[in-house]
Amino acid sequence: MLRIPCPCCGERDEAEFRYGGEVPGSIPQTDVGDEAWADYLFARDNPKGLVHERWCHSHGCGQWFHVVRDTVTHRIHAVYGVGEPRPVVDCSNESQADGGR
Amino acid sequence: MSPSQPFRKSQGGRIDRTRTVAFRFDGRRYLGHPGDTLASALLANGVKVMGRSMKLHRPRGVLSAGAEEPNALIGVDWGSGNIPSIRATLMPALDGLVAQSQNCFPSVNFDLGRALDFTHRLWPAGFYYKMFKWPSWRAFEWAVRRTAGIGRLPDGTDGTRYRHLNSHCDVLVVGSGPSGLAAALEAGRRGEDVLVAEQDMAFGGSLLHDSMAIDGAASDDWLEATLAELDGMDNVRLMANATAAGCYDHNLVTVHDRSAAYRSDGPVETFHKVRARRIVLATGATEQPMLFGNNDLPGIMLAGAVHAYAGRYAVNCGQRVAGVVNNDFGWHSLLAVHDAGTPVRAVVDTRGDVERELLDAAEERGIAVHPGATPLTAGGSSGVRGFRFVAANGTTKQVDCDLIAMSGGLNPTTQLYSQAGGKLRYDERRHCFVPDKDPADLDVVGAASGRFDREHGSIVRPCTVAPVPTSRQWVDFQHDVTAADIELAVRENYVSVEHMKRYTTAGMAVDQGKTSNLGALSLLAQLTGRSPGEVGTTTARPQFMPVTMGAIAGNRRGDFYRPAKRLAAHDWHAGEGAVFDDYGAWKRPAFYGDDRAASIAREVLAVRQSVGFFDGSPLGKIEVKGADAARFLDRIYVNNVLTLKPGRVRYGLMLNENGVVIDDGVFVRLGEDHFLVNTTSGNAERIAAWLEEWHQCEFFDMRLVLSNVTSQWAVATLAGPDARAVLQSLPGLIDLSTASFPHLSFAAGQLADGAPYRLQRVSFSGEQSYELSVPSNRAASIFERLQAAAGPGKLVPIGVEALMVLRTEKGFVHVGVDxxxxxxxxxxxxxxxxxxxxxxxxxxxxxxxxxxxxxxxxxxxxxxxxxxxxxxxxxxxxxxxxxxxxxxxxxxxxxxxxxxxxxxxxxxxxxxxxxxxxxxxxxxxxxxxxxxxxxxxxxxxxxxxxxxx
Missing domain, CATH: 2.40.30.110 (Aminomethyltransferase beta-barrel domains)
Incomplete structure (x- = not known):
């Protein structure tokens, strides 16, 4: 059960949030090919390590925002607003990236 | 009846001898003292057999003195029901307690199920994969279900109250042995918020039966002083009878608190969700059994447990003890047991190089020592009568004994550690798995970290399969898994630890292999020529100890399990004879009257022939307002939104990105920049959240606000050829004639009594139909006025079932159904x-x-x-x-x-x-x-x- 720092409300329990999955790429134009469209719809990186994902503070302020989370250690490195540029995350001292489960 | 407690020592122990408690076990009355567990009180009364094994119904006595107990699982009558599979080793002996042995008929001492044991060759590992196939599994299922499993499910209403509590602290200390208390003291003195969770009823861990010098003081004095100091600190909370059951992300630990579970005036169990800045695991280590023939007989116990019963409970577990050990911790226990007045006759040690110091200590006490021996088998059938082994010189010898105290070495208790993401390493020298890489914000201290106090630097020999082909050597006591079963698994190529576990079910019983996992994987390693480190362990998952389902559910049961949504006019419908049913989260009238089929037919025909009335309040109502509202909804709907004129209604479909229909309903243009979106009744919240997600995450440059107003408005739907006439009689409404208010029109205004209304002419029944929305608090009164306007019996209330028939006749799609x-x-x-x-x-x-x-x-x-x-x-x-x-x-x-x-x-x-x-x-x-x-x-x-x- 994570503790998630909502940009509006501060750190709150995961139970107050809704998960929105990995931040997808931007929506392709309608003339995009079938394969590229399938890629947009279904393909996700699912990395071992840092992932950018969407969360909504659904039982709080109702805002959607982005979280940078390490899927190995579950450490949350940054949160940022939808539409904002991806923050640079320094994980050089994450030598234990493989040390978790 | 033996109220004299013949096996109780005359003095010592942490029991209150000034008081007695009386309890019943299998119908017989026994006495004990406050401070006793059920196990210690039964042992004091000479009760040896406390349970029957799961598969073969072998008689079993208590093995341990703690949470790891695989044998002494009992049913306890308390509150209003029976709680199955309680560990007698942790259950306080309470006055008036009624307990029973499990998995036996007619009694624990004579169990007909033992027939399974006498035919054990028919039931090897994996037998259920090989048998019960012809003619089909169903032919056996009934008998197997009756035979398998232990304990009796409680019936009736659970009288215990369950609650959840969220706690926060700087430091959570799990375990209150010397290391845990020292950690708590240190943090407490620093002024940190400290929570100590101890699963036993008393604090102190091994100090409750063992004595040593701590900080230059006798451990008894240190324990007393430490507990007094911790008690005096406002920033420290001590919880006994509280098991840390699971460790989750970001230092969340669940603690099952049974401190009030046995109160006679309304028992309470509390499930704490503790969020700790730092976790200190002082969970200790679990002594492992030794492998030899018949090692499951009642009267064979862990050496540390014999020590605990002697020291903490002043109970003599036997008169003539034989020790079977492979390590110094076992020696320590045996010497202490001897000194406490339970005579040890001999120590059989598998190591040839026993330390001089220990040999001297044995000689002083007149204890025979057999170093470098190979254990063979324990004699006896429902109790111990002697122990045979092969001495270092190759001769077979026998020790006369009625109790075998065995010690296969300590294994750190690391279940919570692993759940937190900690990594284990196999320690060759001491034959156990020790913490290697601590996760962030978590420390392991004491024996749990692999630092054992009683080591004297000597090694532990892994158990090996002894050459006793005729008697079975138990690895998992509760699930009756023997060394031969593991050998069979290997022969059939189940050589991964995960496969071996599932095939033999070793470690899968109620005790989750606390005394069997290490033994099983060591055997697997030996049989496959690998080291235990290469074989590895299986993953320990929550819960560390069984937690009652009630504690996990908390107060989310009964009406709180899934709170129902009731219509604003619920009572009015009840008065009309409505039979309610669940539709999504809503309780809605299914039909009105006694006979389901007849009622539905009557209601359908009323709509087709005159007029019916339907409470459509749960219909989803979402307002979309703003300069870009039309542009936004045009992206949402399959249908054209831009061309819709204010005051008009259009039917639309919503798809997900994969092109699948997820909802349908009408949308209304209230004004140039203002829309009302209707969704399916069960979908209102989901669609509102979905629209919000699209607006915030993708179309965030569009200027609009979304507002879910579903519960603000109650909806009265009038449908049928007479609908217009009845509705028009409501004072204050606009002219409803088709010329001025055709199908798919919308109007808003005020009724004569000042109530605002919204009216749309749409139809889900195929008849002329109006949906009148009024503020929810006016629902019942407007329904009554409509009924009065129609005249007695004219306006027929219809339920959801009739509406479903009407729309099916019309071929209208119900998204999610069709x-x-x-x-x-x-x-x-x-x-x-x-x-x-x-x-x-x-x-x-x-x-x-x-x-x-x-x-x-x-x-x-x-x-x-x-x-x-x-x-x-x-x-x-x-x-x-x-x-x-x-x-x-x-x-x-x-x-x-x-x-x-x-x-x-x-x-x-x-x-x-x-x-x-x-x-x-x-x-x-x-x-x-x-x-x-x-x-x-x-x-x-x-x-x-x-x-x-």
Whole structure:
């Protein structure tokens, strides 16, 4: 059960949030090919390590925002607003990236 | 009855000898003292057999003195029910307690189930994969279900109150042995918020029976002083009878608190969700058994447990003790037991190089020592009578004893550590798995970290399979897994630790292998020529100890399990004779009256012939307002939103990005920049959240706000040829004539009494129909006024079931019923609408994929059964082909016995359905094949004249 720092409300329990999955790429134009469209719809990186994902503070302020989370250690490195540029995350001292489960 | 407690020592122990408690075990009355566990009190009374093993029903005595206990699992009557599989080693002996042994008939001392043991060759590892196959599993299921499993499920209402509590602290210390208390003291003195969770009823861990010097003081004095100091700190909370059961992300630990579970005036169990900045695991280590023949006899115990019963509870577990050990910790326990007055006759040590110091200590006490021995077998059948072993010189010897105290070494208790993400390392020298890489914000201290106090630097020899082919050597006591079972698993190539575990079920019993996992994987390692480190451990998952289901559920039971949504006019409906049912989260009238079928038919005919009244309040109502509201909704709906004029209503479909229909309903243009979106009743919250997500995450540059006003407005739907006349009699409404208020119109205003209203002319029944919205708090009064206006008995209330019949007759789609997770708008006949819209909308691109355009997709059609008197339920399949190669081409999604048409009609999805009108198919249901004809889905008033009248 994570503790998630909502940009509006501060750190709150995961139970107050809704998960929105990995931040997808931007929506392709309608003339995009079938394969590229399938890629947009279904393909996700699912990395071992840092992932950018969407969360909504659904039982709080109702805002959607982005979280940078390490899927190995579950450490949350940054949160940022939808539409904002991806923050640079320094994980050089994450030598234990493989040390978790 | 033996109230004299013959095996109680005359002095010592941490029991309150000034008071006695009386309890019953299997109907017999026993006495004990406050401070006793059920196990210690039974041992004091000479009760040796406390349970029967799960599979073979072998008699079993208590093995341990703690949480790891695999044998002494008992049922306890408390509160209003029976709690099964309580560890007698942790259960306080309470006055008035009634407990029973489990898994035995007629009694724990004579159990007919033992027949399974005498035929044990029939039940090797994995027997259930090999037997019970002919003629089929079902032939055996009844007998197996009766035989398998232990304990009795509680019946009746659970009288215990369960609650959840969230706690926060700087430091959570799990375990209150010397290391845990020292950590708590240190943090407490620093002024940190400290929580100590101890699963035992008393604090102190091993100090409760063992003594040593701590900080230059005797451990008894240190314990007393430490507990007093911690007690005096406001920032420290000590919880006994509280088991840390699971460790989760970001330092969340669940603690099952039973401190009030045995109160006679309303027992309470508390499930704490503790969020700790730092976790200190002082969970200690678990002593492992030794492997030899018949090592499961009652009277064979862990050496540390014999020590605990002697020291903490002043109980003599036997008169003549033989020690079987492979490490110094076992020696320490045996010497302490001897000194406490339980004579140890001999120590059989598998190591040839026993330390001089220990040999001297044994000689001083007159204890025979047999170093370098190979344990063979314990004598006796329901108790211990002697122990045989092969001495270092190769001769077979026998020790006369009535108790065997064994010690296979310590293994750190690391379940919570692993759950927190910690990594374990195999320690060759001490033959155990020790913490290696601590996760962030977690420390392991004391024995749990692999630092054992009683080591004297000597090694522990892994258990090996002793050469005793005739007697069985138990690895997992509770699940009756023997060394031979593991050998069989290896022979059949289950050589991964995960496969071996599942095939033999070693470590899968209620005790989760606390005393068997290490033994099983060591054997596996030995038999496959690997080291235990290479074999590895299985993953320890929550819960560390069984937690009652009630504690996990908390107060989310009964009415709180899933709180029902009630209509604003719920009581009014009840007064009208409504029978309520669950529709999504809502309790809604299914029909009115006693006879379900007759009521539904009466209500349907009322709508078709005069006028019916339906409470449509749960209908989703979402307002969209702002300069870009129209542009936003045009992206959301398949349908054209831009061309809709204010005051007009349009039907629309919503798709997900994959082109699948997720909701439908009408939308209203209230003003140039203001819309009202209606959703399916069960979908209001989901669609509101979905729209919000699209607005915030993708269309965030569009200027608009979304507001879910579903519960603000109650909706009275009047449908039928007389609907207009009844509604028009409500003072203050606009002129409802079709000329001024045609089908798909909207109006808003104030009724004569000042109540605001919203009115839309839409129809889900196929009749002339009006949906009147009023503020929810006026629902019942407006319903009454409508009824009064119509005249006595004229306005017939109809339930959800009648509405479903009405819309099925009309062939109107119910999204989620007539569609599934693969249905696109083309499949339900909206291809023309899709193709007309030139602009992008959610799901549009997916509809251009070849697969979405296939003509043999499942498409929505109607069907009539050729036999006018037959009926089928939804879910029946459309089948083709001969008996040998029958194939389903689709299924019935909605069907009803139509009161209007006097026959069964329905709609369904069938492959290539649009091109098959008029074709005859078979509808298969419960062994019957009913001929049916595919027709247009609209069975009633296809031109829509009645709706627009």
């Amino acid at each position: 569609t599934d997770g693969t249905t696109n708008p083309l499949d339900i006949g909206f291809g023309a609408v899709v193709d007309r819209k030139r602009r992008d909308f959610i799901g549009a691109r997916s509809l251009a994929r070849p697969n979405d355009r296939r003509t043999d997709r499942r498409q929505l059609v109607g069907f009539e059964l050729l036999d006018r008197n037959a009926s089928v339920p939804a879910g029946a399949h459309f089948v083709t082909g001969n008996d040998g190669e029958r194939r389903s081409e689709g299924f019935v999604t909605s069907a009803c016995d139509s009161p209007t048409l006097g026959r069964t009609v329905g709609i369904g999805l069938i492959e290539g359905g649009f091109g098959r009108k008029g074709e005859e198919v078979l509808v298969y249901d419960s062994g019957r094949n009913l001929p049916a004809r595919i027709v247009d889905p609209c069975f009633y008033d296809p031109s829509g004249e009645r709706m627009r009248a």
